[in-house]
Amino acid sequence: MFSKILIANRGEIALRIIRACREMGIKTVAVHSEADEDSLHVKLADEAVCIGKAPAKSSYLNIPNIISAAEITDVEAIHPGYGFLAEDAHFAEICESCNIKFIGPTPENIRMMGDKMMAKKTMKKAGIPVIPGSKGVINSKEEALKEAKKIKYPVIIKASAGGGGKGMRVCHNDVRLIGAFMTAQSEAEAAFGNPEVYMEKYIGAPRHVEFQILADESGNIIHLGERDCTIQRRHQKLIEEAPSVAITDKMRKKMGEAAVRGAKAVNYRGAGTMEFLVDGKDYYFMEMNTRIQVEHPVTEMVTGVDLVKEQIRIAAGQEMALRQDDVRISGCAIECRINAEDPDRDFCPCPGEIRSLYIPGGMGVRVDTHVYPGYAIPPFYDSMIAKLIAYGRDRKEAIKVMLRALDEFTVEPINTTIGFHRQVLMDSDFLNGRISTHYVEKFFPRTDA
């Protein structure tokens, strides 16, 4: 087992990793920017090294300074957390060449899954359903019609060279298709200088369901069930829960097996997440995240498995003690990401000093946070200040616990998304599980038609 680990991250995840290390008797080194000198992870680590000025590029993304810090403190491993360098294959390689263990997957795993087209191809080969689509660029109106017939309506035409809604057209029938195909091409040309478009099946109201994977260096791979992350805003997750109301036991078994098969196909190591789009009983591979995720606590609450400790054990070369049959999912956990943002002003970030703070407690409440009274939220990083997790014997109870905890949670004087979460948790569509990735829009009706 490692005797000392450097945490190449900040905020709540750095704290999370330090906590796991302390319980395992592993010494910790925190690295921080000048803006994070008073950060909680710096105070609680055994050693701390300043690695640069506030901007992430100068500090948390500064590979030479981070490696140098690892060398002068003589650590055996680096835990990259999530974001920053967690999915930087180059960084993982440098760690390897400096004889420092990167607590995460191999550089090859990261590269393979980072290339979305390549990842889709690999998963398809492993027999995992992927979103049906054209094999490549569509070159003519005739080809467009042929593909649409194969894929089956509704379809979406997308620009090869970019996204952001440009060069995208949804079509429900042949009549519209030709027109849409031509318009998409011109739009793509105008926006990206490249008129190439391809086609995919359009899933109108999908749910986002992801499966947690753990793989050790002896080739044992298990899944720990799913998380439903459908509630998002601009592709940022706001609320996550485990298990998902949309997944039956049968689907869980099939999707879990698919996730494990996919991980096996790329010789995956460490913790990872397989993301799927779910449409009724159908599921399609979307992408794989090769890191520990923000929402990992909901899986921990329903399975009792400490994912960060497992990451560390796997990296230390230990064989996983858990087998698939040992994994039990019990109860329901919901996580609300509390951000220092003002929902009424388009979720504009509100950094500033926290003068008054009350963190909820009691049975079924877990709060992962790095903030404390007197802490000044720096403007240079993301706005998440806490993760509030509620656990109950079933979803109904978990929701009651969450509402109770949200009522207790006090962060002043800055604006946070606590009130917004309360609104969602009381909404009937949420309570009935009648949601899709467009759900959040209902709270903020678009004023442009």
Place this chain on the structure above:
Amino acid sequence: MNIKKIKELIELMTDNDLSEIEIEQENTKIHLIKRPHGVIEQQVIAAPVAQPAQAAGGREPAAQPEEEQGNLLHVKAPMVGTFYRASAPDADPYVQVGDIVHKGDVLCIVEAMKLMNEVKSEYDGKIVSIPVENAEPVEFGQTMFVLEPV
């Protein structure tokens, strides 16, 4: 005064459950106070005297109390690494306390990932103290040289 010594003192305090410790040694005094929530506050009251006479032949050490913060200039580490006073173990240190240096003069080496990086002075001035010891690790922004403008 260097990080290692300060760390040792902090360990001493923790191991013996002390809340306050003050040590005076030659021209250096250090006072450490442990606050209730465990954070240790340190005040270094006087700058250390110049380096002991080295084989290179002594220069006149100049002691300057750090209280005169007002006009002092700090040369800080531009990266994380190991601080070296000279270009090689058997070479003379680039500078000594009391030396007058000019902007662009090489003051020291910071070694990072097996690469030796020369650190040049950003100021013209006289070196009044070198708070880091040879072969000690330095973090980004750590003061390595204190200069008095001339």
